[in-house]
Amino acid sequence: MAGFRHRAPSVDISMVAYPSVTLLVDLSEGEGIVYETHGRHERGSVVVGLLPGDLRATGRGAGQCLQIRLEPVVAAALFGASTELSGTVVALEDVWGRDAGRAEDGLRAAASWDERFTIAVDILGRRLGAHPPVDPQVAHAWRRTLTSRGQVRVDDLADEVGWSRKRLWSRFRSQLGITPKRAARLVRFDHAAHLLAAGHAAARVASESGYVDQSHLHREVTAFAGLTPTALAVAPWLAVDDIAWPASSPTRCPAKDGERVPDLR
CATH class of the missing domain: 2.60.120 (Jelly Rolls)
Incomplete structure (x- = not known):
C-alpha cells in the first residue's frame, strides 16, 4: 500500500x-x-x-x-x-x-x-x-513466474505442478485473467522498466532481462507502455516507486502525519 x-x-x-x-x-x-x-x-x-x-x-x-x-x-x-x-x-x-x-x-x-x-x-x-481461492498449482505458477522475473518456461511450470501444458494454460487464464506466457512477458517487462528507470543502458537491460536483443526490448516496451525505452526510463509513475514502495518495506509506504507521501505533479 x-x-x-x-x-x-x-x-x-x-x-x-x-x-x-x-x-x-x-x-x-x-x-x-x-x-x-x-x-x-x-x-x-x-x-x-x-x-x-x-x-x-x-x-x-x-x-x-x-x-x-x-x-x-x-x-x-x-x-x-x-x-x-x-x-x-x-x-x-x-x-x-x-x-x-x-x-x-x-x-x-x-x-x-x-x-x-x-x-x-x-x-x-x-x-x-x-x-x-485459485488452485494451488495456479498460485505456484504465478509466484514462480514472479520470482524468475518472467524467465521460466511454461512447459517447466506445467512439469512442476504435475499438469499438462494445456491444463495449466486454461486454469491459469480462467483464474488470473491472463495466459502464463503473457504473464511472463508482463513480469519481464516490469523488471526491464525498473532497470531503465534506474539509469541502466538499454543494451544491458535487454541482456539482463532475458530479451533476445535491444530491438526485442524496444518492441516489448512499446507493446506494454506505448513508449520507447528512453521515454519509459523517465516515466513519472516509475519515478515515485522507490519512495512509495521502499525496498525495506515492500508492503506499504511508511508515511505518518508530517512525513513524506509521494506527490503526483
Whole structure:
C-alpha cells in the first residue's frame, strides 16, 4: 500500500503496466480522479486489472488516494474471476457495491495514513473469503513466474505442478485473467522498466532481462507502455516507486502525519 497526494491545480499522468491488480481508493473531496484506458472512463475509486494498457489518470484540484497493489492470486479471492478485470479499469462500486462507499468514508475520515493503512488491511482481510481461492498449482505458477522475473518456461511450470501444458494454460487464464506466457512477458517487462528507470543502458537491460536483443526490448516496451525505452526510463509513475514502495518495506509506504507521501505533479 502507498498513499499519494496531488497538490497541483491538475494532475495528468500515464501509469505504467505492473504485474498486479491495483486498487485505487480516491480520497479526494472534490471531483476526484478520472482513469481512462481503451476509451473507457471511470471516476473515483477503481480496480485496475492486469494489462490495462495506456492507462491515464487525470484530475483537477488537490486530492489524495490510497493505492494497493494486489497479487493476482489475492485479487481473485477479493474480486472474483479476474478475467472480468483483465485489460480494463472498473469502478470499485461495480465490484463491491455499497461496501465501496463505506470503505471510502472510513478511509477518508481516518486521522493519519497509518490509520488508513490499518483500516485497509482490516477491510481486505474481511473480504478475502468472499470468493473461492485459485488452485494451488495456479498460485505456484504465478509466484514462480514472479520470482524468475518472467524467465521460466511454461512447459517447466506445467512439469512442476504435475499438469499438462494445456491444463495449466486454461486454469491459469480462467483464474488470473491472463495466459502464463503473457504473464511472463508482463513480469519481464516490469523488471526491464525498473532497470531503465534506474539509469541502466538499454543494451544491458535487454541482456539482463532475458530479451533476445535491444530491438526485442524496444518492441516489448512499446507493446506494454506505448513508449520507447528512453521515454519509459523517465516515466513519472516509475519515478515515485522507490519512495512509495521502499525496498525495506515492500508492503506499504511508511508515511505518518508530517512525513513524506509521494506527490503526483
